[in-house]
Amino acid sequence: MERYLPTNDLLFKKMLATPGHENIAKHLISDCFGPGLRIKSLVAIDPYSVEAVTRAVADGQVGETALAKTLRDVTYAVELESPSGSTVTVTVEMQALANDRFIPRSLYYLATAYTKRYGISGEDPYQSLRPVWALNILGTRLFDDATCFRIEEFPPHNFAPGADTWQWRLAFLELAKVAANPLLEGWINLLRTGRARPGDPEYLQEAAQVVEYSNLNPEEIKMVDLIEKWRADQVTQQGYYRRLAERAEELNRETEKLNRETEKLNRETEELRRQAEKTTEYAKKLGLLEGARRLLAAGQDPTWVAETMGIDVAEVNALKNP
Numbered sequence: 001m002e003r004y005l006p007t008n009d010l011l012f013k014k015m016l017a018t019p020g021h022e023n024i025a026k027h028l029i030s031d032c033f034g035p036g037l038r039i040k041s042l043v044a045i046d047p048y049s050v051e052a053v054t055r056a057v058a059d060g061q062v063g064e065t066a067l068a069k070t071l072r073d074v075t076y077a078v079e080l081e082s083p084s085g086s087t088v089t090v091t092v093e094m095q096a097l098a099n100d101r102f103i104p105r106s107l108y109y110l111a112t113a114y115t116k117r118y119g120i121s122g123e124d125p126y127q128s129l130r131p132v133w134a135l136n137i138l139g140t141r142l143f144d145d146a147t148c149f150r151i152e153e154f155p156p157h158n159f160a161p162g163a164d165t166w167q168w169r170l171a172f173l174e175l176a177k178v179a180a181n182p183l184l185e186g187w188i189n190l191l192r193t194g195r196a197r198p199g200d201p202e203y204l205q206e207a208a209q210v211v212e213y214s215n216l217n218p219e220e221i222k223m224v225d226l227i228e229k230w231r232a233d234q235v236t237q238q239g240y241y242r243r244l245a246e247r248a249e250e251l252n253r254e255t256e257k258l259n260r261e262t263e264k265l266n267r268e269t270e271e272l273r274r275q276a277e278k279t280t281e282y283a284k285k286l287g288l289l290e291g292a293r294r295l296l297a298a299g300q301d302p303t304w305v306a307e308t309m310g311i312d313v314a315e316v317n318a319l320k321n322p
Helices: 009-017 022-033 050-056 064-070 102-115 182-193 202-211 218-297 302-309 313-320
Strands: 039-044 073-080 087-095 132-138 149-154 168-174
Touching: 009 022, 009 073, 009 087, 009 202, 009 218, 022 039, 022 073, 022 087, 022 132, 022 149, 022 168, 022 182, 022 202, 050 218, 087 102, 102 132, 102 168, 168 182, 182 202, 218 302, 218 313, 302 313
Parallel strands: 087 132, 132 168
Antiparallel strands: 039 073, 073 087, 149 168
């Protein structure tokens, strides 16, 4: 039997945004942004719908734009229990493939989600802003250490006295690493294998059932297969572009080496030219001195000889007393 992993874009969104299965998303958010986080209610802003995915896939081809609009992430309005009682926007994204620009992209998405609510209600345009928490789940290693989960929060509590909620929380969960936290370990296992282990919490068992291949309908299977093919093509394309970039870097290094060698040859050529000029001047001077010696031998006046040959009179007098 086929088995695709929950890291597949469609299965990821099906697992986290299917109406009636909000319990899965609640626990993912609380397990990552806890401990002690209690969620009163959670609503997916863009719930899962295979019909919406099908409409977005034109002519049976899965494209980057279609995936980005319908599957790439899930956004929730999350109401927290007291004492906070705040409503926060939470985004969850699955990034299975490596992306060199993922950190600035994740910051951009977080900022966009935050400013999206600016001015939508009330006289004060800032009143409608709400905190945004972003969870980025990565299929590859992003940071060069063994830490599988990290979270950055802004502003710190001492930045705004009296505030009870961070405005921005940016979290990264790397599936390629080992988790020390048993709750995160359960999520990593589920996302890497598509299975829940005996003894895992009920919400992980539920998530495994939601994404089980045998539980998919024919339209979902078609979409999953298309997405897997698209992802394989992306990996091949990334490898091709990576090889092109490596070859370009190699050519740049060779060009730089040739430029250095050319500069060295130019310096050596210039030095040879200066040496040749010095040699020519020296030979010319020797010829003038030899002519002056002959004129002196013929009895000519030293001053006249110096003026005629264009040399210093002292040099002419020195020829008289070698």
